[in-house]
Amino acid sequence: MKSLEALYHLRHVVTFSAFFLMSLGSFGQNSIDSLLRVLDNAINNRELYLNAREKDIANSKDQRSSLRSEREIYSCNSRIADRYESFVSDSAKKYLSENVLIAERLRDSSLINESRIRLAQIYSMNGQFMQARDIFDTIDYNSLPGHVKARYCWAKIKYLENLKISTDEVADNRSYHNEILSLRDSLLNIFDVNSDLYRKEVSARCRETGDYKTALTIYLDIYNKEKPDSHEAAMVAKGLADLYGLLGDRERQKHYLLISSIADIKMAVKENESLLALAEMLYSTGEVDRAYQYMHVALEDANYYNSRFKNSVIAQVYPIVELSYLERLNAQQRRIQMAMWIMALLAVVMVIVALMLWKQRRAVTRSRADLAVANRRLERASRKLAEANLIRERYVGYFMHQCSLNVDKLDKFRINVNRKIKANQIEDVYVMSSRPLEKELDELYENFDKAFLNLYPNFIDEFNRLLQPESRFSLPKDRLNTPVRIFALIRLGITDMTQIAGFLHYSVQTVYNYKSKVRKTSVLTPEEFEEKVKKIGTLAQQ
Numbered sequence: 001m002k003s004l005e006a007l008y009h010l011r012h013v014v015t016f017s018a019f020f021l022m023s024l025g026s027f028g029q030n031s032i033d034s035l036l037r038v039l040d041n042a043i044n045n046r047e048l049y050l051n052a053r054e055k056d057i058a059n060s061k062d063q064r065s066s067l068r069s070e071r072e073i074y075s076c077n078s079r080i081a082d083r084y085e086s087f088v089s090d091s092a093k094k095y096l097s098e099n100v101l102i103a104e105r106l107r108d109s110s111l112i113n114e115s116r117i118r119l120a121q122i123y124s125m126n127g128q129f130m131q132a133r134d135i136f137d138t139i140d141y142n143s144l145p146g147h148v149k150a151r152y153c154w155a156k157i158k159y160l161e162n163l164k165i166s167t168d169e170v171a172d173n174r175s176y177h178n179e180i181l182s183l184r185d186s187l188l189n190i191f192d193v194n195s196d197l198y199r200k201e202v203s204a205r206c207r208e209t210g211d212y213k214t215a216l217t218i219y220l221d222i223y224n225k226e227k228p229d230s231h232e233a234a235m236v237a238k239g240l241a242d243l244y245g246l247l248g249d250r251e252r253q254k255h256y257l258l259i260s261s262i263a264d265i266k267m268a269v270k271e272n273e274s275l276l277a278l279a280e281m282l283y284s285t286g287e288v289d290r291a292y293q294y295m296h297v298a299l300e301d302a303n304y305y306n307s308r309f310k311n312s313v314i315a316q317v318y319p320i321v322e323l324s325y326l327e328r329l330n331a332q333q334r335r336i337q338m339a340m341w342i343m344a345l346l347a348v349v350m351v352i353v354a355l356m357l358w359k360q361r362r363a364v365t366r367s368r369a370d371l372a373v374a375n376r377r378l379e380r381a382s383r384k385l386a387e388a389n390l391i392r393e394r395y396v397g398y399f400m401h402q403c404s405l406n407v408d409k410l411d412k413f414r415i416n417v418n419r420k421i422k423a424n425q426i427e428d429v430y431v432m433s434s435r436p437l438e439k440e441l442d443e444l445y446e447n448f449d450k451a452f453l454n455l456y457p458n459f460i461d462e463f464n465r466l467l468q469p470e471s472r473f474s475l476p477k478d479r480l481n482t483p484v485r486i487f488a489l490i491r492l493g494i495t496d497m498t499q500i501a502g503f504l505h506y507s508v509q510t511v512y513n514y515k516s517k518v519r520k521t522s523v524l525t526p527e528e529f530e531e532k533v534k535k536i537g538t539l540a541q542q
Contacts, residue, residue, distance in 0.1 A: 032251070035258035036290070042265040043297055053268035057083050074102045074111060081118065086231065086271040089126045089306050093119060113139055114148050121155035124162050125271055126307045132159050150190050150197075153183045181208055196222055207243060216243045234263035238274045254281060261294075270305035272298070336360055441505060449480045452488050456537035463487065466532055471521035482506075483514045487533050 042049075057080060064076040077095045084092035096119040103111035116135050123132035136159070141152060160176040160183075167173065184205040191198035199218050206215035219240050226233035241256035260274035276298040283291035336357050343353040420426075453459060463484060464472040473484055480488055482504065489500050497515075501508045522529040 039262050049268040070102050086269045092122050117152050117155050124159035153187045212246045229263045229266050234260045270301040450478050462536045483518045
């Protein structure tokens, strides 16, 4: 590594000043209470911060509408995507996808890779790991310019960090950890040794290797240079909180989590981690009411950002906090009822006590109603997530097996071709390569049908119930025909007719004809029929 000596020197310099810097500042209970009040006030004014961010984005969109040069539009799209990156994932993906198309028209490989890498990072933040991996696998890192290499490393690190969160496999986590260290080393070779970017990577690498005190000292110095209430300051503060947590300093950890959460709220950042971490910490110390409030806000932000990954993380903790919150409400109600019996002995005071209890019961009822609505939403989200995970697990395994079979067939075909070429049997090679692929397609559809019916065993029966009796399908066991296969693909969430036509090797018009013919035989309207098909076999029905 070209900067190994500089890294060694920097780590030793910061170690001498570590304990001095760590002892600076006041982190008493008064400071924590003050920051909690600031955070509560920021949460109450979330709508104002949200409107300000939307107005800023709208201004950028207005500027874009007057642009004509594709390079100018590309730059403007990048700025809009920057604003959406931690705000609304779908919008960020939209503008980055458009930039990929613009870069392709410009035939600028650097811009193409830059936009695709940014798109991969959004996929990683959203838990769409397969899409992110597909992008990383198609990019030649060594051919990238320096600034794009850095973006590639950051995006890949985010991808690996989220993978670590989403798996409990020790071997996988160790592999991800080692790859992250390798990417950190690559970043150290890219940045100037005197830059803050270099120092941030040194700190991150120290943390990865367990040298928390050195990492903390560097981060404290960087934090002091950041603009307060900026997104960068929020991220550095979150990093400081994590380091203090690793060092066992809970008070300073809470202090920096509060600072990071306040900055995120004021910047209308919806893809935030600090508020959820703060809520979990408050819950662990018995502050259930405040923990529930912050976790509820974190859940709303995750829904606004539209991140399945963040929702799945929150879903692991939210029910526990919610249950504790309900238990506190129930305990409060039991105390109220006991008070009623006691105060019933005093006729003069009974009316006053009854009025108080009536008001408190109204508050409890409203809270319960709110909790019931939130719980139903969470249950629906959990069911959808469980179904999506089930489909992903089944079909990832199926397609991995199918790919393996295809590779084996191609290898056998290659060996056979080589043998015939060596034997100068060119005519046989021509005959082999001209053979239709009906057998392979039939095998593909047979495997698809079995995998689909294994996932939705009652699909054909439920599908037939939506059709008029004389139009219902009678199919062999474990097989679908073309019309039913089209709607099976729609049930899996594939609604693009071009993709369906490609999979079935038909024209788009033929697929439309099949689809229209079946819809006309339904007992429902075409729109109701397709919506019912999409819900066949859902966990909500089971």
